[in-house]
Amino acid sequence: MHKQQFNNKCAQLSSAGDPVSLKNLCQTSVENLKQISIKDLIKKTVMTDTILWGFQITKPIQMVGINFVIEDDQHDAIEVAIYNQLPVRSPIKKLDALLFPGCKIGIKNPYLRCCSDGNFMLRNDNPSNIIIQRPNEPIEIKPVQAQSENAIENEVKEIVKIPIAEYYGSTIIKVTNSNGRGLFAFKNIARGTNIVVERSLGKNNENASNFVMLNIVGNKMNTNSQSNLNNMLVIEQTNDEILRAKLNCLYAGNMRTDCPNIKQIRLNNFKDFDTSFVSAEMIYQIVKFNSFGGENEQCNLFFIISFANHAKQPNACLVQEGEFHILKALRNIKADEEITIDYVGGIQNRKEALLNWGITRE
Numbered sequence: 609m610h611k612q613q614f615n616n617k618c619a620q621l622s623s624a625g626d627p628v629s630l631k632n633l634c635q636t637s638v639e640n641l642k643q644i645s646i647k648d649l650i651k652k653t654v655m656t657d658t659i660l661w662g663f664q665i666t667k668p669i670q671m672v673g674i675n676f677v678i679e680d681d682q683h684d685a686i687e688v689a690i691y692n693q694l695p696v697r698s699p700i701k702k703l704d705a706l707l708f709p710g711c712k713i714g715i716k717n718p719y720l721r722c723c724s725d726g727n728f729m730l731r732n733d734n735p736s737n738i739i740i741q742r743p744n745e746p747i748e749i750k751p752v753q754a755q756s757e758n759a760i761e762n763e764v765k766e767i768v769k770i771p772i773a774e775y776y777g778s779t780i781i782k783v784t785n786s787n788g789r790g791l792f793a794f795k796n797i798a799r800g801t802n803i804v805v806e807r808s809l810g811k812n813n814e815n816a817s818n819f820v821m822l823n824i825v826g827n828k829m830n831t832n833s834q835s836n837l838n839n840m841l842v843i844e845q846t847n848d849e850i851l852r853a854k855l856n857c858l859y860a861g862n863m864r865t866d867c868p869n870i871k872q873i874r875l876n877n878f879k880d881f882d883t884s885f886v887s888a889e890m891i892y893q894i895v896k897f898n899s900f901g902g903e904n905e906q907c908n909l910f911f912i913i914s915f916a917n918h919a920k921q922p923n924a925c926l927v928q929e930g931e932f933h934i935l936k937a938l939r940n941i942k943a944d945e946e947i948t949i950d951y952v953g954g955i956q957n958r959k960e961a962l963l964n965w966g967i968t969r970e
């Protein structure tokens with residue numbers, strides 16, 4: 609088929625639409641719609657006066673419509689096909705900037721349509737039925753120059769495909785038997801999976817380069833970067849309630865048994881959290897016990913990743929891609945297993961380095 613014919617065909621298909629979906633225009637405001645989950649959907653039925661919220665977990669693909677997968681707060685996933693959002697055959701760049709993993713998607717009056725291949729997916733032809741909340745603008749993923757032909761090269765190739773938004777994966781925070789609170793898997797996680805993608809707290813990594821950190825190289829940040837981060841956090845908390853909530857939650861880590869609810873955090877719901885101002889002394893303690901230094905001696909503090917405890921033989925590691933840090937599975941991790949990292953991988957005097965976190969034996 610010639611390009612022109614192909615375009616015409618696409619345009620025809622697009623304008624023809626799905627009659628049920630085309631008629632399904634929801635003009636009710638979000639507050640007046642009942643919130644439902646993927647499990648509540650009924651096949652071949654328009655769920656009138658309801659809204660389904662989910663997080664986009666795949667990149668979009670464009671055929672006639674735009675298809676991608678969303679996951680709801682029950683961790684069920686479904687494919688969504690939306691039509692008439694963008695002209696047929698819009699440039700990929702435009703599409704990637706509109707819809708990317710991490711976006712929160714609201715679908716008014718969801719309609720579970722049976723496709724010609726027998727599968728079911730949510731179909732929508734009315735752009736006003738779709739609410740797209742972008743967590744942040746996607747970063748441009750630059751091709752990374754492979755430095756050698758070893759493991760790093762493979763690691764780089766994998767990473768380049770990935771992070772454009774924060775993501776908290778199949779994780780839950782629970783109290784451990786002996787190391788305070790810790791990060792756990794609530795589902796089986798396959799080796800190589802990006803379990804959590806996070807930016808470090810405090811804007812201290814403006815000079816971060818596109819490098820890969822296969823392991824954490826101890827808490828060896830220089831005094832400069834650590835005190836720089838402390839100062840940043842003291843100032844930044846003034847206008848940032850969520851940052852205060854996160855810092856309060858990290859303070860006095862091991863002494864606490866209250867575990868932040870990741871489900872709530874996914875929805876950016878921090879309203880039950882302590883958002884009081886955090887003193888400079890508290891910030892010093894938080895950074896000391898929860899931050900990790902990178903190869904460039906930069907000091908990184910996280911929220912979710914900082915709940916990962918140390919192990920000599922960990923099942924995960926931290927890698928960095930630009931402004932994002934990725935907690936990556938080193939092997940298959942079973943549901944309910946604790947997710948651990950080696951705080952001092954690559955350091956000669958492990959014992960001494962571990963004392964930075966108050967860890968006296970491995």
Ligand SMILES: C[S@@+](CC[C@H](N)C(=O)[O-])C[C@H]1O[C@@H](n2cnc3c(N)ncnc32)[C@H](O)[C@@H]1O
Pocket residue numbers: 786787788789790858860861862863864897898899914915916917918919965966967968969970
């Ligand atoms: C990055 S935080 C980890 C989360 C922390 N357990 C909490 O409850 O908030 C690091 C702190 O956890 C504790 N910790 C982590 N791994 C440990 C280990 N293998 N043995 C003993 N304590 C550990 C230490 O107190 C350390 O300062």
